[in-house]
Amino acid sequence: MQKLGDFKLPHFFNYPPYFTLQPVRETREKQVQLWKELILDYCRTQKIFVIKLEEEFPLFSNSVIERTLSHEAREAFLSALVAEGRAEWLDKGHRSCLILWHRIQDWADIIVNFVKDNGFEDSVMTVEEIRSGIESRGTELHGIDRTILMRALKQLEQKGKLAIFKGTSTDDEGIKFSV
Amino acid sequence: MSNFFSKAEVTSSGRPVFLRNEVECHLLSGVDLESEDHHSFSPLKSGILILTTHRLLWLPSSSAITPTSASAIPLAAISHIFSSKKSLKSVFHSPRIRFQVLVSPDGRVFDPGSGSGSSSGSGSRSVVVTAVVRGKGDCDGFLVKFWDSWRARAWESNETSGSGSGSGLASGTGAGTGTSGGLYSTDGSVRMVGVAGILRKEQEMWESTDKSLQDAFQDLNALMSKAKEMVMLAEKMRQKLLSGTSSQTSGTNDEDMGSKEEIQDWLLSVGIISPVTKESAGALYHQQLSRQLADFVRTPLERAGGMINLIDAYCLFNRARGTELISPDDMLQACSLWEKFDVPVMLRKFDSGVMVIQNKSHSDEEVFARIRSLVTKPEALRNGISPTDAAMTLGIAPAMAKEHLLTAESKGLLCRDISPDGFRFYINLFPEIDQCNIYFVKDYGICSTWIKAVSTSG
Numbered sequence: 001m002q003k004l005g006d007f008k009l010p011h012f013f014n015y016p017p018y019f020t021l022q023p024v025r026e027t028r029e030k031q032v033q034l035w036k037e038l039i040l041d042y043c044r045t046q047k048i049f050v051i052k053l054e055e056e057f058p059l060f061s062n063s064v065i066e067r068t069l070s071h072e073a074r075e076a077f078l079s080a081l082v083a084e085g086r087a088e089w090l091d092k093g094h095r096s097c098l099i100l101w102h103r104i105q106d107w108a109d110i111i112v113n114f115v116k117d118n119g120f121e122d123s124v125m126t127v128e129e130i131r132s133g134i135e136s137r138g139t140e141l142h143g144i145d146r147t148i149l150m151r152a153l154k155q156l157e158q159k160g161k162l163a164i165f166k167g168t169s170t171d172d173e174g175i176k177f178s179v
Numbered sequence: 180m181s182n183f184f185s186k187a188e189v190t191s192s193g194r195p196v197f198l199r200n201e202v203e204c205h206l207l208s209g210v211d212l213e214s215e216d217h218h219s220f221s222p223l224k225s226g227i228l229i230l231t232t233h234r235l236l237w238l239p240s241s242s243a244i245t246p247t248s249a250s251a252i253p254l255a256a257i258s259h260i261f262s263s264k265k266s267l268k269s270v271f272h273s274p275r276i277r278f279q280v281l282v283s284p285d286g287r288v289f290d291p292g293s294g295s296g297s298s299s300g301s302g303s304r305s306v307v308v309t310a311v312v313r314g315k316g317d318c319d320g321f322l323v324k325f326w327d328s329w330r331a332r333a334w335e336s337n338e339t340s341g342s343g344s345g346s347g348l349a350s351g352t353g354a355g356t357g358t359s360g361g362l363y364s365t366d367g368s369v370r371m372v373g374v375a376g377i378l379r380k381e382q383e384m385w386e387s388t389d390k391s392l393q394d395a396f397q398d399l400n401a402l403m404s405k406a407k408e409m410v411m412l413a414e415k416m417r418q419k420l421l422s423g424t425s426s427q428t429s430g431t432n433d434e435d436m437g438s439k440e441e442i443q444d445w446l447l448s449v450g451i452i453s454p455v456t457k458e459s460a461g462a463l464y465h466q467q468l469s470r471q472l473a474d475f476v477r478t479p480l481e482r483a484g485g486m487i488n489l490i491d492a493y494c495l496f497n498r499a500r501g502t503e504l505i506s507p508d509d510m511l512q513a514c515s516l517w518e519k520f521d522v523p524v525m526l527r528k529f530d531s532g533v534m535v536i537q538n539k540s541h542s543d544e545e546v547f548a549r550i551r552s553l554v555t556k557p558e559a560l561r562n563g564i565s566p567t568d569a570a571m572t573l574g575i576a577p578a579m580a581k582e583h584l585l586t587a588e589s590k591g592l593l594c595r596d597i598s599p600d601g602f603r604f605y606i607n608l609f610p611e612i613d614q615c616n617i618y619f620v621k622d623y624g625i626c627s628t629w630i631k632a633v634s635t636s637g
Binding site: 010011015016017019020022024026027030031 | 563588589591594595596597598603605607608609610612626629630633
């Protein structure tokens with residue numbers, strides 16, 4: 001079994017047509033489906049939150065069979081993820097894509113559970129602490145993309161589960177939970 | 180038989196016996212002789228009218244010739260020849276030659292040879308005789324010669340040379356009347372003297388030009404008929420070769436096949452006899468063209484493995500026609516008409532826009548089966564196939580092969596792989612991949628075959 005780092009690659013990763021955008025509709029649909037899953041899996045295990053199309057991305061090339069996804073193909077697959085709500089374009093030019101291997105809603109739930117598990121119901125924390133604090137180690141929150149975290153927090157704020165306030169320095173906001 | 184006419188002697192084989200110096204000038208068949216007053220003589224039906232320098236002879240048709248049945252009218256007895264009147268009536272009737280004949284008191288044609296004196300003093304009653312020409316001869320030409328011979332009065336020069344009298348046309352010859360008098364020299368050839376001589380000279384020149392023109396055209400006709408023979412020969416050889424190559428399968432060595440192919444090519448390009456043209460077919464032009472095209476295209480189709488590009492067919496067809504080329508539009512129309520007839524070929528347009536002619540019996544399924552077996556071979560599983568590979572296996576042109584591969588792809592049989600190595604096709608594995616468990620591979624099926632093939636390459 002081939003690996004990309006410690007990621008286990010499926011067998012069809014070595015199937016050359018997999019790397020060519022298929023024109024026939026039925027075949028294309030299947031191909032897109034497989035790529036969507038693969039991208040999400042890979043990003044989840046590798047904790048990758050953003051894919052930049054113009055940069056090299058290990059998943060998009062296979063040196064064994066010497067094939068690489070074309071820009072068109074990459075955009076096609078990522079667009080499919082966006083359409084499904086599992087990704088978002090960060091810019092109009094579609095050069096950068098935010099990968100939501102957990103939906104925002106899911107992240108919100110994870111935060112709530114995190115708060116409950118650690119008894120932070122009435123506490124105050126900084127955003128950064130949530131991301132990289134001791135408590136978050138070993139959880140999925142550790143190393144989470146800041147944009148995603150902010151979105152999840154904002155969602156929770158709208159639900160009244162917490163309040164976001166500006167901290168002493170401009171780049172660090174605080175969260176007052178009221179879960 | 181009537182006593183009106185003089186008797187003409189005939190030989191035992193039915194040819195007239197000519198007088199001294201008498202020369203035959205013209206002949207018409209299917210001629211009736213009638214008298215205009217309807218009672219001078221009973222009509223002579225359907226005979227041969229011979230004009231000579233001296234007489235007008237009428238012979239019954241060959242089956243009825245007896246030594247006594249041929250009749251003659253001496254030209255000397257003719258007092259007038261009527262010119263032919265071209266009227267509306269004459270268009271529908273058979274041509275007629277009318278002339279006036281002097282009749283002796285006893286109701287017979289005046290016979291100057293009988294020595295009954297000069298024509299003017301013989302109680303000149305005359306009868307108009309009509310020769311109705313029902314046969315196909317050249318009536319006008321006969322009439323011209325009739326005039327000439329009658330004016331030439333050849334019989335008089337005979338008489339003068341015989342009797343020594345100086346009358347007649349022998350002017351300008353002066354001395355030596357004994358041997359050189361008259362229009363005809365002693366050796367029987369016509370002499371060029373006087374006005375008649377000039378006329379005769381003109382006539383002869385015209386005749387010889389006419390003859391050489393006719394000869395020239397004969398040559399051209401001969402050439403054309405030879406060309407036609409050549410093309411027919413080519414056709415025969417082609418047929419023979421066709422039956423020869425199809426009957427021999429394994430026993431032929433490559434060299435033979437090669438030269439046979441050459442000959443076939445050459446014959447095909449030599450051409451088609453009588454191409455259908457807009458003139459020959461008129462309103463049915465496209466229909467006839469369509470059928471001819473369907474016939475023609477069968478041989479190239481066979482050699483191309485059942486499918487040929489429309490453009491290639493167009494070039495081949497026009498080349499075979501030689502002249503009378505057809506336009507691309509005509510070609511397209513001719514092919515489109517095939518739908519309406521029961522011909523074994525059809526026009527097909529691929530998604531890519533390429534148009535081909537293929538046999539109706541051509542089966543896409545059969546081609547796909549062959550592609551499938553090609554693309555599941557271990558080598559193809561590892562590296563896929565290119566249109567060239569397919570072309571070699573299927574025995575068709577690479578462009579046609581590519582069309583087939585694209586069609587197979589659209590049916591879900593193949594997948595494309597585009598890379599710096601080129602445009603290749605693989606067997607379609609996507610349907611086999613289980614979305615829910617992408618790491619799971621069945622032990623059987625194409626997927627496992629593929630994995631095995633790929634892994635053995637290292």
